[in-house]
Amino acid sequence: MNQRRSRFQIHGWLLLMPAAIFLIAFTYYPTLATLAKSFFSQGNAIKPSRFVGLENYEFLITDEVFWKVVGNNVIYAATTIPISIALALLMAVWVNGRLPMKSLVRMSFFTPTVLPMIAVANIWLFFYSPDIGLIDQITSSFGIASHNWLGDPDTVLGCIIVITIWKEAGFFMIFYLAALQTLSPELEEAARLEGASRWYYFRRVMFPLLMPTTLFVLINAIINSFKLVDQLFILTKGGPDNASSLLLYYIYEVAFSFLDQAYASTLTVVLLLALAIIAIGQFVFLDKKVHYR
Amino acid sequence: MSAIELCGITKRWGDTVAVRDVSFKVEQGTFAVLLGPSGCGKSTSLRMIAGLEDISDGQLLIGDVDMTTAQPAERKLSMVFQSYALFPHLDVRENILFGLKIRKIPAAEQEIRLTRVAELVGLSALLERKPAQLSGGQRQRVALARAFIAENPICLMDEPLSNLDAKLRHEMRIEIRALQQRLQTTVVYVTHDQAEAMSMADKVILIREGQIEQEGTPDELYNKPATTFVAAFVGTPPMNLIDPKKMGQIPALTDTSDGSPILGVRPENITLVTEGGLESELLSADYLGADTIITARIGQEELLIRAAGRVNVLKPRPARIRWQKEDVHFFDRNSGKRTDRTKAVDF
Known part of the structure; x- marks a missing residue:
């Protein structure tokens, strides 16, 4: 009996192994290694790496660039997430209705998602260029002076935010569109017979029924706000004066430009912690408010 | 109003x-x-x-x-x-x-x-x-x-x-x-x-x-x-709509033969009788508990009969059926509309 049970267990573990190997090799081991590395100093040929305890974390607290970058990322997340989700919902409701050339409109909303971020960044680089860029050409025809959009610390983050919203909204729209099409049209008809306005129907029926989609999209949007930094490589490299740098881009710079992998590990641990707290919070607090069918 | x-x-x-x-x-x-x-x-x-x-x-x-x-x-x-x-x-x-x-x-x-x-x-x-x-x-x-x-x-x-x-x-x-x-x-x-x-x-x-x-x-x-x-x-099973011309040699069912209308009789109005009526062949029976729906054939026309209780038709067998003239409906052959010009007769 005992033998049979242990055979069962071996069988089970063998079935789990392929997935487990990948998870351990590419997720758990790197995470733990990063955590370990954050307690050591950066070694080089002369000075080998040594255990420094929380020294890296102490430095982090006093690191002005880190706080600047965190601030940027909070602004970036707080604007891109709600605006792109709201836009996505609006576009989905619009293209879900009766509309001439519906598929053309749907496709054009979705196109930004299909394009690689690097290509998108190059397109927008042309829009934002001072004097010769599309925006300046249009504004100059109204007699407005040209502006170096990406060179001005006051406008650069806004420019990055606009690109991200433009790219993400179409992607999220697809999820909302799919969810909207599972809603029975009879629900709307029943509401219309009761005299519900379109807004009332949206507020009391459609939006609550879309909550599972909203939660999914929200999680994606938050993750993206921390991990989508491709455009920075093309457009600004985090500048000017870190005005457009985001946390992940800063980690990349520290690790591969300044070659301080120990401090980069410390930053990574902070990023992971922040994401973990957000994820737990979402599932604990929002899950209760979501109606799943 | x-x-x-x-x-x-x-x-x-x-x-x-x-x-x-x-x-x-x-x-x-x-x-x-x-x-x-x-x-x-x-x-x-x-x-x-x-x-x-x-x-x-x-x-x-x-x-x-x-x-x-x-x-x-x-x-x-x-x-x-x-x-x-x-x-x-x-x-x-x-x-x-x-x-x-x-x-x-x-x-x-x-x-x-x-x-x-x-x-x-x-x-x-x-x-x-x-x-x-x-x-x-x-x-x-x-x-x-x-x-x-x-x-x-x-x-x-x-x-x-x-x-x-x-x-x-x-x-x-x-x-x-x-x-x-x-x-x-x-x-x-x-x-x-x-x-x-x-x-x-x-x-x-x-x-x-x-x-x-x-x-x-x-x-x-x-x-x-x-x-x-x-x-x-309307009605289950539906009314039998039969063309008297396709029923072969049978006694007269109507008072006239002009226009030769379609004849309608409900299955529940047809009864099995031992003598008189029309000669038919019972083909199969569908037992429903309270009654049985029998499929019968006269000439080339098939019709359904609703009989009380259980009737067994293990293999096709001859039987005599009849209906009352009050239970007959007539419909125009071309338009399908009800016509009351033709009258049914007893047989």
């Missing part, structure tokens, strides 16, 4: 005509059934009354007021949908009160009406449940409660029982009818099930290919079908 009056209502989608020049009246407090096979335009007609579908041509009067282009909410009517259209994220209470909250009825009155309606349909114990936690019959009751709480004079029902099993369907049929009579609501009810129509309706409007085939009480449709289509659609 009629509760609802349709005058030459037509519905077109591009080149296809779903409903063609339909006119009928439904009196206050009447249970009217729109009956017909799938795709005949009965649901479209109902949706035009509700205002969920635009009317291409014609005029719609509700309580003598022209409502042809009015918004659904202005028409003061409730509707029960085939899928019930309950809001899955709201509990039973909120589902039922949905319309009252939109119209901002005072909370105290909402409660009074809710208690009354919930009691009426037997949902009082289930008000906190979500639709997913209810059985099909209970969901149906929620949909009815939501329709009746509005206290509108008119209630439209679009195949409300088609998602229920046979036993429950029968129970709900009785319940809906009882509710309608108690509340004196005017009901327009769409179904393709003729048994439902026969048992519930004060008035049946039989629709075929977007046009009214016959309009009348269940009795009239059953006893005086206007066309062969009505004759074949």
Whole structure:
């Protein structure tokens, strides 16, 4: 009996192994290694790496660039997430209705998602260029002076935010569109017979029924706000004066430009912690408010 | 004053005509059934009354007021949908009160009406449940409660029982009818099930290919079908429609032979006899418990016979059958319309 049970267990573990190997090799081991590395100093040929305890974390607290970058990322997340989700919902409701050339409109909303971020960044680089860029050409025809959009610390983050919203909204729209099409049209008809306005129907029926989609999209949007930094490589490299740098881009710079992998590990641990707290919070607090069918 | 009056209502989608020049009246407090096979335009007609579908041509009067282009909410009517259209994220209470909250009825009155309606349909114990936690019959009751709480004079029902099993369907049929009579609501009810129509309706409007085939009480449709289509659609099993010319050598069934009409006899009006009548061959029997449906053949024509109790037809055998002349209907061979010129004779 005992033998049979242990055979069962071996069988089970063998079935789990392929997935487990990948998870351990590419997720758990790197995470733990990063955590370990954050307690050591950066070694080089002369000075080998040594255990420094929380020294890296102490430095982090006093690191002005880190706080600047965190601030940027909070602004970036707080604007891109709600605006792109709201836009996505609006576009989905619009293209879900009766509309001439519906598929053309749907496709054009979705196109930004299909394009690689690097290509998108190059397109927008042309829009934002001072004097010769599309925006300046249009504004100059109204007699407005040209502006170096990406060179001005006051406008650069806004420019990055606009690109991200433009790219993400179409992607999220697809999820909302799919969810909207599972809603029975009879629900709307029943509401219309009761005299519900379109807004009332949206507020009391459609939006609550879309909550599972909203939660999914929200999680994606938050993750993206921390991990989508491709455009920075093309457009600004985090500048000017870190005005457009985001946390992940800063980690990349520290690790591969300044070659301080120990401090980069410390930053990574902070990023992971922040994401973990957000994820737990979402599932604990929002899950209760979501109606799943 | 009629509760609802349709005058030459037509519905077109591009080149296809779903409903063609339909006119009928439904009196206050009447249970009217729109009956017909799938795709005949009965649901479209109902949706035009509700205002969920635009009317291409014609005029719609509700309580003598022209409502042809009015918004659904202005028409003061409730509707029960085939899928019930309950809001899955709201509990039973909120589902039922949905319309009252939109119209901002005072909370105290909402409660009074809710208690009354919930009691009426037997949902009082289930008000906190979500639709997913209810059985099909209970969901149906929620949909009815939501329709009746509005206290509108008119209630439209679009195949409300088609998602229920046979036993429950029968129970709900009785319940809906009882509710309608108690509340004196005017009901327009769409179904393709003729048994439902026969048992519930004060008035049946039989629709075929977007046009009214016959309009009348269940009795009239059953006893005086206007066309062969009505004759074949109403009653289970349907009326036998036979061509006397194809029955071979038989005694005269009619007083004349001019026009040679189609002859209709209901299976329940044919009896097996030991002598006299017509000679036939019994082919098979379908035992249903209380009675047996027998398939018989005379010449080239097959007909169905409903016989009480159990009749065995293990292999084809000859038998004599007969019917009374009062039970015979005649229809014009070409138009399919009822004709009373020809008279049946006993044989």
